[in-house]
Amino acid sequence: MFSFRLYDVFDLTDSRFEQLLDFFRKYEGAADALTFFTTSTHAPIPLEAAKERVAVLKLRMQEARRRGFRAGINVMTTLGHHNEHLPHSLAGPYTRMTGIEGDVCQGSFCPNDERMREYVRELYRLVALAEPEYIWLDDDIRLANHRPVGQGCFCDTCLERFGVRTCATYTREQLKRQFNEGPEADKLAIRRQWLQHNRDTLNRLLQLIEQTVHEIRPDMPIGFMSGDRFYEGYDFPGMERTLSDNGETAVMWRPGGGFYWDERPAELTAKSHAIGRQVSLLPDRVTDIQSEIENFPYQRIRKSDRLTAVEAACHIAAGCTGAAYNVLSLTGGEPYDDEYGPLLRQLQKNRPFYDLLVGKLGRSKPAGLHTGWNMDSFAVQRLSGNWFEGYIGHITGHHALELFELGLPPAYSESAAVVSLLAGESVRAMSDKQIEQLLQNGVYMDGQALEQLCAMGYGEEVGFRVESSVREDCIEQFTDHPLNGAAAGRKRNCRQSFWNVPAAHLVQTQPGAAALSRIVNYANEEVSLCGSGIFENKLGGRIAVAGYYPWTMLHNQAKSIQLRRLMRWLSKDRLPAYIASFHKCNLWVREMADGRYGIVLLNSSMDQADDLALNIKTTSDRIRITDMQCSDTIVSASSSNGGYSSFLIPPVGNWDVRFIELV
Template identity: 25%
Template sequence: MKRFLLLAVVASAHVVGGADYPLVVFRLTGSPVRNPEFFKATCEVHAKYKGAFDEFWFGGGKPLGKIEFCREDLRKMSALRPWVEKAGMRLSFQQGLTTGHDYAYVGKPGTQAAAGVYASEEAEPFPDDAWMVRKNGEQATGRCLCPRSPAVLDYESRFVKATLEELHPVTYWLDDDLRLGVGKVGCFCPRCLAAFNRKAGTALTRDALVKRLFEGVELDPLRLEWITFNEESLALYGRAARKAADEVMPECRLALQTVSADCLLNGRDYGPILRELSANGRVPAGIRPGHGCYREDRPLDFLEKALWCTREAERSRRLGNLCGTVCYEEETYPRRVLHKSPSAIVTEAALALASGCDTVSLYWADGEKPERIEDYERFVKAVARARGYFERLSASTLRTSLGGVARCPGSKAFEQDGFSLGDAADLALARCGIPVTVAESASKHKVWYATDRSRRAMTEADFAKAKTEGLFEFVPETHPLVSTRQRWLDEIDRASGGRFPVRIDLPHALRVLPRIDAEGKTDSVTLLNLSIGDTEEFTVKIRNPRGFKPVLASPQRPDVTLECVHDASRDELQVAVPNLAGWQICTIFLRKE
């Protein structure tokens, strides 16, 4: 039977001011240069709701094409810049797929090229050793370039220069998505294998390395070496981009889009590449957690992706001026049935902001068969209506960390098999209405727990520290009842000495996200109803409140001042919350006056 461990711990919060990154970024997933008339019509809609969106993100430039071919596409987009600016937005750019997605980019001669697939005479003629090699020795000849290849780094430099010269974007994002993990497990080409052996002081063949990394013992320090090696590989790619930018637009912000923070194949964090992209903090870089959560008929995916974003936000903000924003990539193009509804788009964005992101990027599909412009306007109108709420929520996030229970991964987590920090226990607890955060969170009055897997990665020193701080053990249930949940809440209160930020005794599926400032005060509490049914009226007990005037805000409705009682003996604000509709999100902001 699995067992959880709880221990009380107090940490200090750390807040980093970001660069002037936009709150809401927008992208049309089909290149605007293929359908300029629809693009112009969308800009007219944005002009009608000016201020809802800050930046238009152009995803194009024909990456992996010959540079002269890329410039043609960039010039077409540059000619549309006046429409973007007329709509009150700035122009940014995202480089297309170069390292992460493994599918063809060169079409067969004599056949019509599909979107994103070029004729052979248009494609950059990369040498054979420019491509990543899979762990079985096969060459990945799709969009999987080795970031240690001199030819790849040279191409990246030339591509960045061409883009900045033609487009002059305020922000340049790498890549959709820049990654060595997810679908692949790193590059095993002769160049990378030799470099890794030099770093690790080993003489392993590819087969021997693969066996130790993926088939070996549960804990192996070589995995940590592989993780840090991949960090360094991505950093080389970032260095090439920054060097090129400094020759053309030194003030241009460089950023990267990537994948789940739980995936360790890209590194322990993105510190090395953020250092390169930001020129050691001179121009704070951005990071955009992407991929996943494509369909609104699977809303629990929102929770899982939001937990990734919490980890990314908490660990990236510890890097200071290396990171200027953590931007959520919301996948809002059609995947199952139509687009996500405007209300669903807004709800997901709000969850991301409450979870730790401070900016968001939203999509809409146009391509060669765009949706009706009136449907597009409904989407823009919904974002415009939610804009004020987004601003307040982002501001609260930037000055706080996410509070809750946090799973202790153990000091040897990076040596553990699987190359993942994820654990289903996080989501299980979050669905029960128990605030859940991540180990990297700096929030005070956070309570730790451990699972069977994380306990195996904990050292004797980890356990000794836990026992010193106070270690509590309880047994989870696969299908917890209300009595089980109450017992968990009681254990959490006991572990924290009654200082745990929020307690809700309502037996209802809720995601609860308390934001805790550097003084340990609760700044705001976001609530997401995880049921298709309404809640009844319920009480939220907020400990250490920043203010005593609770206001309930949501993306769709006007603010409501809430009734409350303050228990001074416990410094607990007992707030009466009205019923919440199914899958409705809202935030309790705590005003001082």
């Protein structure tokens, strides 16, 4: 489903609202549904204000349905987002969201406070009685980033509930020490317990909402808006079970993240990967998955029509089945068509392409490289420091963004992975069984992950150890190993004096471990015989260790050649498809209902992609390429090698998308 989320509808005059509906009718197909916010501010509103607003929204929804749209309500604030419009927001003896230092957010509230739970019960009763076709919960149902509070909630009630769980008593100061001091095993244990406490807290709130809504409307679909919720324990399977009453009613999902304007278009694909992670945990029965596309705070030309349209396609490629657009401001008095007509025309024009992607790809899982994340990943965040001192890339999966820009496809589920990408301390969030399974397959890791695995007793399976770290003047030079191909002898200088990343001096510890590169300095003097290498262990697993800038500065030709060949080797040629030419592209590969691959290709460069070569694991010799206007081109294979057929793709414009399927 494709919907629009609309602020301030309750404040519009009847004639202004009629103009809004006329506007959407003019661009038929851009929207199937109109979803109305309960408020335009980010702290919970008093119940009396909520009652007045949903009474207006009830009439607005009736009129929208009369015009042919589905209509529902988005509860903008349940717990609250942060401090805003406080003099006219919820007040009273409710416990505010509290940080571990005792700081509080006046505009957000603790979900374990029984008085707040009574407020939530009455709020959702009012919303359900307004007869929406569905109810959306917004992304304030979380425990982090309620500014100025970073992570919550550490109020007395939450500490007491956690104490009951752990059979202990804690002050905030004591709990902070437990999180950050002492043996790593002890820190991991209590951090995992806190993540489970967070999961239980949110599920308890969602159960209250589900029961309240379904007592009034047993068949009411409830939608949940998510993000990359690592601190909350990423329990989307549990949340879906709760909201659906164990599958008895339909649940909708709206995965999201931040990409509000297009000054940094690479944030678009980063958001797609975050959305892919969120969707990967949902059961197949969840079929209405609308990506959040948000151009907040609605500075009209700060994000282009084209990139807004491309964003919807990329999020479908990552696993969504629709989109929820939050792109319009209704506060001005100008004609809607003057400001937003071009955007709606763009979305209307591309709607057949979105429908094609959804129809072909369904709920299939993207296959390729998995970043090693799981629901406990946040437990190992800064394991040797302050737990809450900002996110680290290997926790969120951001460490692999440049690899994906080389046209190497992501997998968001372990079950769809052909290679695992291990960074930092991420392995500490995994069980021994998970690690042993990974080491039987293909693994690409950095030096820190190697050190962790060796310390955990897996040195024999990984083939290398880190001798030392070198922090200045290091340059990588590729050896003449066959995997380097034409890149043999070439150098890669990532300039440690500007972007300081320690280089790992690796030592082979097992027979058969081979160097892919060595480390030299600016005088061409050898610093290390091995800066990266490969090894095949006795379990049959293939290991690659990258000690020199493993995740960044990958966009030169020599490194791209090496990495594409390396990923094929690690996967034992199970990599489903990849870009074989020197282009900056993102690729999502999914198996369609008929067993064939469906591929979504994004040219992630500001340059047009000419002479782009796509290698697909297939014996077929023809593909169909569909552009965003649903024009088709049939292309025959130019060559084949090792079970892969190579296809030359006709020119793809900058930041443009193609859908590719085997004929």
